[in-house]
Amino acid sequence: MSKKHGHPLGIDVGGSGIKGAPVDLDQGAFAAKRLKILTPKPATPEAVIEVIGQIVEHFADEVGDAPIGVTVPAVVTHGTVRSAANIDRTWIDFDGERAMEKALGRDVTLVNDADAAGYAELHYGAAxxxxxxxxxxxxxxxxxxxxxxxxxxxxxxxxxxxxxxxxxxxxxxxxxxxxxxxxxxxxxxxxxxxxxxxxxxxxxxxxxxxxxxxxxxxxxxxxxxxxxxxxxxxVLQNKAGIIGAARLAAEAAGTWLPAKD
The missing domain is CATH 3.30.420.40 (ATPase, nucleotide binding domain)
Incomplete structure (x- = not known):
């Protein structure tokens, strides 16, 4: 958990929906029922960040000041999106992490969606x-x-x-x-x-x-x-991206360490 209170929030940006949930990192499970909002069309960075803000607001009580992990279906290097094979091309070379932190007023870790899923399977699932x-x-x-x-x-x-x-x-x-x-x-x-x-x-x-x-x-x-x-x-199926993103965000912010892994 964060220094004050709350579970980290994982948000998975997909082509049809943007899904989010607070995550209990000790259990590798959702700490509240997942919220899904349809992905805006076109899915420009600005439109997607607005939806992410709605998800953050929805889980305000559960998350508190905890960090947020966000996945996108693209290459991400040091918070900047570098490709757009399956998302709007306006994301290319967009500093998504900084833009989200500015809009949301908290720590954000932006990561490739498959990397987040893999990280979750590594710590809680098949790997x-x-x-x-x-x-x-x-x-x-x-x-x-x-x-x-x-x-x-x-x-x-x-x-x-x-x-x-x-x-x-x-x-x-x-x-x-x-x-x-x-x-x-x-x-x-x-x-x-x-x-x-x-x-x-x-x-x-x-x-x-x-x-x-x-x-x-x-x-x-x-x-x-x-x-x-x-x-x-x-093992985690469509939960993996959210869980992995939340864990990566908490580790990056230094707000959580595993008791035993």
Whole structure:
């Protein structure tokens, strides 16, 4: 918790909705029911920050003066957004962290959404007992990724944008493509097989963790993959981004330390 009171707030900015909840970091769980507000159209930085402000106000009693972690589906370096594969292009080179801190009047940590999800799975989920290199991928509108090595996050890996067989990987293997092309799970597994075997050859990970909405159906496609590396579904599913963002924010602000991890 913060020096005064309150749980840190995690906020996950997505293409269709902006979701937030205060997080109990000792438990790795929401401390109150999640609030979701539709993502504004167009999702400019100013419009998104206004919605984030509404979420902060909604949880004012639970959060107090605690820090806020915010995810975006983009590369983020030192608080500045550097890409816009699946968000409004006006975010590119926008100092989102500073703008949010100015608008909200409190500490903010801005982070890539897959990195936040990976960090949560590392400490509370599927990767919590794994040493070495863990690669989390989120299969959704695109493909997000997080590299986790010996309990450390290596940010902004963007493995969904590897060029494989002449294609940007997520244009062939994101779960949105499965829906658009009407692929069966066995057909989709063929796409994933090619994707994961390339990533495996490049990085030789100790574990793959698969997140994103489609992970709830992991039993339909993960057993069809033939890899050297174990591959398992994420545990926290769509809660992971919020939980990971809140923990990263609390650690950055120095307001919370784990009792035992």
């Amino acid at each position: 919590s007992k794994e040493d070495g290199l863990v690669i989390l991928t989120t299969l959704g509108t695109g493909i997000g990724s997080a590299l986790l090595y010996d309990n450390m996050l290596v940010p902004n890996s963007e493995l969904g944008h590897l060029e494989i067989d002449g294609y940007d990987a997520e244009k062939r293997a994101a779960s949105s493509i499965k829906d658009i092309e009407g692929l069966t799970y066995p057909q989709y597994a063929e796409r994933l097989q090619r994707y994961y075997e390339v990533v495996e050859a490049l990085f030789s990970p100790d574990l793959f963790v698969v997140g994103g909405g489609v992970s709830k159906d992991a039993a339909e496609f993960l057993p069809l993959l033939k890899l050297r590396t174990p591959i398992i579904p994420a």
